[in-house]
Amino acid sequence: MFDIPVADAAMFVGAVGALVPMWRAHGTDCRVRIGHGAMAVSMVAMMIPGVPTGIHLLGGAVLIALAVFVTGETMHRRTAIPCAVDLTAMGVLLLLAPTSAPAPAASAPGPGQAPSGHHHGGAGISTDWLPLVVLVCWALLTLHLFRSTPRRERRSGVKTAAAGSALMILGMAPMAV
Template sequence: MFEIPAVHAAMFVGAVGALVPMWRAHGTDCRVQIAHGAMALSMVAMMIPGVPAGIHLLEGAVLIGLAVFVTGETMHRRTAIPCAVDLTAMGVLLLLAPMSATTPAASAASAPTPSGHHHGGAGISTGWLPLVVLVCWALSTLYLFRSTPRRERRSGVKTAAAGSALMILGMAPMAA
């Protein structure tokens, strides 16, 4: 998907971020562990050059499906909800990736004419949508961390928030 070394480094950080909550997973349901493994694999798949865009669409759909799967567990809500937020945001970003990537033909078709209006589409640009998803993801992660009472902020909640922050950093190239 991306072939720039700095972007690869950010995505590697994101893959590590997906695995961070698994290090402290001693009280976590296996659904959350499966989901974090899938997010890490998705981040690694983004670093492989020449992967068709359809694979990333499939990854996005699978991650959103896993968000539903994770929230089916009622025992570990403190870990399931942040994980579902991560899965949903990453899945939406992957689904938006092919739309936000501009091709020379598409950008030429929607170029403004001398009269100042656009041709070849509804006139609505989705280039800002990945950035909105990324900002909402960051704000949701911060809210979930801050809304946890201090006495309940054990290492698992802190670890999940740190992992989410690393994944947000890793997915930042998708919004650029």
């Protein structure tokens, strides 16, 4: 029926997840809305083929800066802190994405050719697991923030923020695996 790659579908779900808390934003600060809007734009930018890696690195740095902006002088801590967690985790994943992408297979140098690249003796430490660790920590922290809110204070805003975070985690999963 539709020929949509799984990664693009997951990122679309993540973009929707970034917008979900804005849907119930009657009790949130303008800073939180800006943060969620930036995450939605970032998720949509990941779906565009051929975007230079530098754009994603810049986006990751902007998301981390927005996490600091969101938590500054806001009255709505119950929505600002989960938003800051989402911004930070997504920003870190964007910063790690270029380093976790599989490198093209290098051909062995022929006779008389020096190996290309900067090599030290021994195998290097692989960082392929770092995005997965960030994703798992993001999920656990989101669950903790939701569960630590007293049941009587879990209004629709807290539930909506947790649902949006879960959708964004799902959307960023293809980057981590």
